[in-house]
Amino acid sequence: MRSLFLTILFVLFLSSLLSQQEGTGNALWEKDLKKANELYLLTEPTTETDSLALNLFIEVAGKIPQGGIQDSIAADCFAKAANIHQGYQRFIEASIQYHQALERGAMFAGIRYTSWLNLGSNHYFSFRIDSAQLYFEKASELADTLKAKGRTLPELDVLYNSLGAIYFESANYNQAQNYFEQARQYISKDAPEYRDLITGIENNIANCYMKRHRFDTALFILRSLAPSPNQQEIIRQNMAHVLFEQGKYDSALAIYNTLNxxxxxxxxxxxxxxxxxxxxxxxxxxxxxxxxxxxxxxxxxxxxxxxxxxxxxxxxxxxx
CATH class of the missing domain: 1.20.58 (Methane Monooxygenase Hydroxylase; Chain G, domain 1)
Structure with a gap:
């Protein structure tokens, strides 16, 4: 699965769609769609395979008649084409494809949700934070509506972590912490990246406590974490930041001096x-x-x- 990451605050963005692509018997595009999906799901894609998959997805979407259940398949094609663009940081092209996915799949709540989530990520990585917040909050409102009806949407951890990051950057640390804590609730323990995900979220929560001058709580959280090797440096640096804010300069400097x-x-x-x-x-x-x-x-x-x-x-x- 292709993943999108919020690097400053271990923020992780994963792109997927809810719609199922079932065979329709339409030979004009069914074979190309199968090939596109095979290329898209390669464990080690190349620029060539990604380019071919992208072109096939767009061609297939253009061949699918508008109206009815097949709109969900076309929307899925546009979304996957956008994911490929976004993976190469072609944010303008990705945004266009995400909007096309939203237009074709407007009647499907799941597609509206994932389109808004993906557009939020797109604008966030393009440094259009106000627009990112707008789309993330649209996705959040829809998620709340569907949760009230007993339906839970995927990637709520991504959504709430993203909103937490935005509120953190605007210095609204209470609201940021609320979103980070919601994100923590939706991280699946079965996810292969569970250890990194939960460490990232807990680190974000600790940062909120630090910004609110709850230094003992922040330090307690950071010391309780079991980060993977690629996360150890940032966790230790944050511990040094907390110790610095507490005025424990010798302890803080000792950590700073051992960091890579x-x-x-x-x-x-x-x-x-x-x-x-x-x-x-x-x-x-x-x-x-x-x-x-x-x-x-x-x-x-x-x-x-x-x-x-x-x-x-x-x-x-x-x-x-």
Missing amino acids: PLSGFNRIVALNNIARIFMARGDWPRAEKVFDSSLSEIRKEAAGIRNKEEALAYLYRSRL
């Missing part, structure tokens, strides 16, 4: 905290050097984007 080289925004946060530790110790030359490194990283990673860490770096740098 960080990159991106995580590195900027760590550098600012390390520099502030040196400031608290009165080690002005080292603090100045680390703040300069932080500002250099900001210019590389977030050029033209104003953010809290940049403001903090300039503020504390000016006090040296």
